[in-house]
Amino acid sequence: MIVRKLVIGTRGSALAMWQARWVADQLAARAPGLRVRLQIVKTAGDIASQAPLWEIGGGGLFVRELERALLDGRVDLAVHSMKDLPAATAGGLVVGAVPQRWDPRDVLISRHGLTLRELPASARVGTSSARRRAQLLAYRRDLEIVPLRGNVDTRLRKAESEDLDAIVLAAAGLVRLEKLGRVTEFLSPELCLPAVGQGALAVQLRGHDQEVADVVALLDHPPTRAATEAERAFLQALGGGCQVPVAALCVEVDGKLEMDGLVANPEGSKVMRARASARVDEAGELGIALFQQLESQGAAELLAEVEE
Numbered sequence: 001m002i003v004r005k006l007v008i009g010t011r012g013s014a015l016a017m018w019q020a021r022w023v024a025d026q027l028a029a030r031a032p033g034l035r036v037r038l039q040i041v042k043t044a045g046d047i048a049s050q051a052p053l054w055e056i057g058g059g060g061l062f063v064r065e066l067e068r069a070l071l072d073g074r075v076d077l078a079v080h081s082m083k084d085l086p087a088a089t090a091g092g093l094v095v096g097a098v099p100q101r102w103d104p105r106d107v108l109i110s111r112h113g114l115t116l117r118e119l120p121a122s123a124r125v126g127t128s129s130a131r132r133r134a135q136l137l138a139y140r141r142d143l144e145i146v147p148l149r150g151n152v153d154t155r156l157r158k159a160e161s162e163d164l165d166a167i168v169l170a171a172a173g174l175v176r177l178e179k180l181g182r183v184t185e186f187l188s189p190e191l192c193l194p195a196v197g198q199g200a201l202a203v204q205l206r207g208h209d210q211e212v213a214d215v216v217a218l219l220d221h222p223p224t225r226a227a228t229e230a231e232r233a234f235l236q237a238l239g240g241g242c243q244v245p246v247a248a249l250c251v252e253v254d255g256k257l258e259m260d261g262l263v264a265n266p267e268g269s270k271v272m273r274a275r276a277s278a279r280v281d282e283a284g285e286l287g288i289a290l291f292q293q294l295e296s297q298g299a300a301e302l303l304a305e306v307e308e
Contacts (some may be wrong), residue, residue, distance in 0.1 A: 009075030034286035082197030137268030193247035233287025
């Protein structure tokens with residue numbers, strides 16, 4: 001059987017729509033005659049668009065309704081930002097493709113063109129991420145971190161209208177929406193380690209749809225899949241959806257995977273960081289090994305303390 005048409009489920013934001021259209025275009029280019037239609041699905045994260053993510057819980061907020069649409073047959077595929085996908089996905093669903101990753105770094109957008117180091121004392125910095133909040137405060141204790149929700153355009157507008165000195169966003173979203181000209185500074189992973197899967201996409205489908213899987217597999221980028229598999233194994237070992245600031249970045253260097261991982265408390269006063277490496281075919285084991293390194297530093301106690 002040859003697949004002739006596909007329905008892709010996506011959130012309705014400009015960035016999510018861009019990502020879904022990109023997947024649709026890539027599939028159409030690789031499978032001539034394939035017709036692709038987009039179906040917008042509103043998620044809990046879109047509905048609760050004002051509350052800080054660290055208060056309402058980030059795990060699965062932008063994913064669950066899309067997974068439900070897949071399971072009940074309303075859509076054939078769902079396109080997610082990998083960083084939104086919980087470490088454990090819904091039963092019956094698989095990630096059929098992980099396309100090549102975009103820039104995984106965070107960026108600073110400053111109203112007056114100042115770098116993070118140059119921002120004035122007690123500068124107001126907007127971010128929706130507990131991970132960014134912890135690392136920014138670890139770097140500069142004096143910063144005032146202001147909750148910032150909304151899509152990319154909304155956050156860029158709030159940077160001007162809500163008396164913020166700067167905001168922090170993911171570079172990949174700005175690359176996709178052609179807004180890199182707004183960036184003041186790319187934050188190095190040493191300063192602000194990215195979220196698990198940041199910069200990557202996940203194309204999710206039903207595990208039994210082999211014909212669909214064969215088409216979607218054309219988009220898979222094995223190095224990116226291996227790197228994100230290691231990061232997600234690390235996240236799952238930590239407990240998956242916990243609201244503790246967690247970060248990880250895995251890259252392939254000379255045929256090996258090298259990964260940095262971090263856990264912290266929300267105030268950034270306790271930060272634990274480790275590095276590990278492994279063969280490309282040992283991605284899952286690498287994530288677990290990195291977790292064990294942090295566990296030996298007392299990560300379990302930190303996790304328990306924060307969750308209390």
